[in-house]
Amino acid sequence: MRHIISVILENEAGALSRVSGLFTQRGFNIESLTVAQTNDVNLSRMTIVSSGSDRVLEQIVKQLNKLIEVVKVSDLTSQDHVERELMLVKISSVLKDNVDLKELVEIFGCKVVDVTEKIYTIEVSGKTKKINAFLDAFDPANIIEVSRTGVTGISRGKK
Amino acid sequence: MKLNGAQILIHCLKREGVKHVFGYPGGAVLHIYDALEAQDEITHVLVRHEQGAAHGADGYARANGMPGVVLVTSGPGITNAVTGIATAHMDSIPMVVISGQVPSPLIGMDAFQEVDATGITRSCVKHNFLIRDISEVASTVKKAFYIATTGRPGPVVIDIPKDITIAEMEMEEYPETVEMRSYKPTTKASNRQIRKAAELIANSQRPIFYSGGGCVIGNASKELRELTRKLGFPITQTLMGLGAYPGTDKLSLGMLGMHGTYEANMAMYESDCVVAIGSRFDDRITGNLEKFCPTAKFIHIDIDPSQISKNVVADIPIVGQTKQVLQALIDELKDKKLTDISKWWSQINEWRKVDSLAYTKKSGVIKPQTVIEMLYEVTKGKAIVTSDVGQHQMWAAQYYLFDEPRQWINSGGLGTMGFGLPAAMGAKIAMPDRDVACVTGEGSIQMMLQELSTMLQYSTPVKIINLNNGYLGMVRQWQEFFYEKRYAMSYMDALPDFIKLAESYGHIGIKVEKESDLKPALVEAFKQKDRTVFLDILTDPSENVFPMIPAGGAHCDMLLAGRDQMVSKDETDFNAV
Numbered sequence: 001m002r003h004i005i006s007v008i009l010e011n012e013a014g015a016l017s018r019v020s021g022l023f024t025q026r027g028f029n030i031e032s033l034t035v036a037q038t039n040d041v042n043l044s045r046m047t048i049v050s051s052g053s054d055r056v057l058e059q060i061v062k063q064l065n066k067l068i069e070v071v072k073v074s075d076l077t078s079q080d081h082v083e084r085e086l087m088l089v090k091i092s093s094v095l096k097d098n099v100d101l102k103e104l105v106e107i108f109g110c111k112v113v114d115v116t117e118k119i120y121t122i123e124v125s126g127k128t129k130k131i132n133a134f135l136d137a138f139d140p141a142n143i144i145e146v147s148r149t150g151v152t153g154i155s156r157g158k159k
Numbered sequence: 160m161k162l163n164g165a166q167i168l169i170h171c172l173k174r175e176g177v178k179h180v181f182g183y184p185g186g187a188v189l190h191i192y193d194a195l196e197a198q199d200e201i202t203h204v205l206v207r208h209e210q211g212a213a214h215g216a217d218g219y220a221r222a223n224g225m226p227g228v229v230l231v232t233s234g235p236g237i238t239n240a241v242t243g244i245a246t247a248h249m250d251s252i253p254m255v256v257i258s259g260q261v262p263s264p265l266i267g268m269d270a271f272q273e274v275d276a277t278g279i280t281r282s283c284v285k286h287n288f289l290i291r292d293i294s295e296v297a298s299t300v301k302k303a304f305y306i307a308t309t310g311r312p313g314p315v316v317i318d319i320p321k322d323i324t325i326a327e328m329e330m331e332e333y334p335e336t337v338e339m340r341s342y343k344p345t346t347k348a349s350n351r352q353i354r355k356a357a358e359l360i361a362n363s364q365r366p367i368f369y370s371g372g373g374c375v376i377g378n379a380s381k382e383l384r385e386l387t388r389k390l391g392f393p394i395t396q397t398l399m400g401l402g403a404y405p406g407t408d409k410l411s412l413g414m415l416g417m418h419g420t421y422e423a424n425m426a427m428y429e430s431d432c433v434v435a436i437g438s439r440f441d442d443r444i445t446g447n448l449e450k451f452c453p454t455a456k457f458i459h460i461d462i463d464p465s466q467i468s469k470n471v472v473a474d475i476p477i478v479g480q481t482k483q484v485l486q487a488l489i490d491e492l493k494d495k496k497l498t499d500i501s502k503w504w505s506q507i508n509e510w511r512k513v514d515s516l517a518y519t520k521k522s523g524v525i526k527p528q529t530v531i532e533m534l535y536e537v538t539k540g541k542a543i544v545t546s547d548v549g550q551h552q553m554w555a556a557q558y559y560l561f562d563e564p565r566q567w568i569n570s571g572g573l574g575t576m577g578f579g580l581p582a583a584m585g586a587k588i589a590m591p592d593r594d595v596a597c598v599t600g601e602g603s604i605q606m607m608l609q610e611l612s613t614m615l616q617y618s619t620p621v622k623i624i625n626l627n628n629g630y631l632g633m634v635r636q637w638q639e640f641f642y643e644k645r646y647a648m649s650y651m652d653a654l655p656d657f658i659k660l661a662e663s664y665g666h667i668g669i670k671v672e673k674e675s676d677l678k679p680a681l682v683e684a685f686k687q688k689d690r691t692v693f694l695d696i697l698t699d700p701s702e703n704v705f706p707m708i709p710a711g712g713a714h715c716d717m718l719l720a721g722r723d724q725m726v727s728k729d730e731t732d733f734n735a736v
Contacts, residue, residue: 062465
């Protein structure tokens with residue numbers, strides 16, 4: 001099962017490799033990993049998408065908690081949460097099929113952020129499924145390049 | 160007063176109460192050595208190889224409970240120490256390793272003797288630090304000792320670039336305490352869990368205590384004895400736990416697991432309530448997990464939450480220090496009515512009659528088991544015994560009945576050949592008034608032989624019991640059983656003359672070829688209070704370690720000496736390690 005694990009950790013050199021190293025060392029898989037500073041400059045938030053049985057997940061959470069620099073670990077998928085991913089994608093403007101690019105941009109609520117002679121660069125954000133659906137709407141031959149951030153997320157409500 | 164980084168570092172070590180440092184100098188740590196030389200509170204032990212430094216500090220820590228301290232240079236200095244660090248990590252030994260690093264501006268430039276020390280050691284330490292500014296030295300040392308010695312202990316590496324040891328600053332007060340919002344090692348066990356555990360314990364009909372290294376490292380021996388005796392429960396101990404409960408006590412069933420006793424393993428298999436105390440359900444203990452303790456409920460006491468339900472799902476997990484949890488259980492069970500377990504004991508006593516550690520003596524050869532029994536007799540069971548890794552390690556664990564914690568020192572988790580000799584040296588430095596024996600084999604001893612030189616320099620008299628059977632015995636045993644006797648590379652050819660070797664290092668060497676010479680040689684060796692004696696004892700090359708649970712087997716599938724043939728039955732054997 002897919003899990004989104006949110007990790008708050010001390011913003012120190014080496015902390016990222018400690019976390020990513022833990023995943024390879026223990027044979028846990030990583031689908032995506034994002035990291036950036038939080039509103040507290042000394043803390044970073046890392047969002048990891050992984051999959052595995054409940055027991056594997058329990059181990060992932062415990063092993064993460066064991067890392068000295070980790071302040072808090074939570075499994076977002078077990079609670080009310082909001083998740084988003086951002087994608088920048090280059091689509092050929094000389095479309096080989098009958099897709100109406102402008103219509104798609106409207107339906108998916110995304111933005112055209114750059115246009116050149118032959119290429120539209122589009123910014124799409126949303127749940128991973130939505131991003132996949134947007135890509136699925138095109139003939140793969142028209143998709144020139146994709147850059148995705150991986151999932152980031154936050155719990156809903158007061159905490 | 161202005162001090163340089165090296166002087167600050169040494170000052171901090173003193174404040175941490177460090178008395179001994181095991182190390183080896185080199186370019187990046189010259190300033191630290193200069194500062195070390197200028198004082199006499201801390202004794203530096205100059206080893207002959209950095210792995211020896213790490214094992215020496217490890218043996219020191221295991222013997223007296225103080226954190227071991229290692230000082231090595233950059234590059235090969237720290238890489239040589241890695242095996243010793245990993246050994247300490249697997250067995251949760253408190254250790255602080257200070258490694259020199261190339262000057263900060265050269266980091267990442269492939270400088271002479273540069274390695275990414277924090278990168279290389281990351282997966283085999285509890286934590287590591289790279290110091291980036293002289294102002295961080297004191298707080299980092301404070302944190303390192305705090306992390307190494309609290310919670311589940313482990314090694315911590317401090318990598319310190321040379322320029323930081325040279326820079327100067329006003330020495331600030333060394334911090335008395337340390338607060339880390341991300342590290343809170345003191346957990347108090349939940350009262351609710353204690354009550355639930357006490358309930359299960361009181362109502363079980365076939366209970367067994369299965370205690371491990373957490374009772375030794377956690378100094379919980381007293382509480383373990385009190386609780387076990389109060390309840391009258393059978394207790395079996397892991398390789399790492401031996402001695403926390405006295406091996407000679409009538410409630411003790413000896414060691415369990417792959418080479419455990421028949422009664423210990425059968426009792427585990429038939430038990431309805433297994434109380435794991437500071438033990439981690441290692442694969443050497445459980446054998447086939449699917450067939451492990453099929454009828455038992457598990458109470459698992461451990462300070463490290465990640466150990467709980469890792470291999471075996473705990474019915475009642477209790478996260479906390481073994482010492483405190485056991486005390487809480489003693490209090491909780493004080494007035495509880497216990498189930499009568501006399502039937503369980505009669506069953507166990509039946510299993511005991513199998514006498515699974517019996518072996519047959521052969522005329523003309525010395526049985527390795529006899530050597531350990533004789534060592535026990537001559538030292539009256541009081542020596543600190545270290546071991547290397549292999550058959551001799553198992554025999555020492557089986558036949559030397561340890562009555563005290565910290566008496567038995569071996570590399571259980573990582574299984575590091577070469578550990579025994581430097582660990583014995585470290586143990587002797589920590590406990591100079593105790594007899595220290597290193598049980599080893601002709602294979603293992605050759606991995607750290609050079610430390611014989613250190614042992615002369617620092618007068619650390621150790622008795623080396625070399626069970627010399629001319630084979631890497633455990634490898635040979637597996638090849639006999641699982642590889643149709645194809646003995647690939649397990650024969651130790653071209654062995655040195657260990658007697659001359661010991662003598663050339665300034666020690667005493669005694670060769671023992673006949674059983675009748677064994678006891679006099681041991682007596683003579685232990686009479687030499689201030690000399691290291693190397694006893695090269697020729698033992699039966701064909702002897703195997705029994706009982707043995709073949710890989711993939713359950714605790715009830717044990718093979719016994721003289722009763723069972725060891726043959727490979729199915730392919731799963733080959734997947735085992």
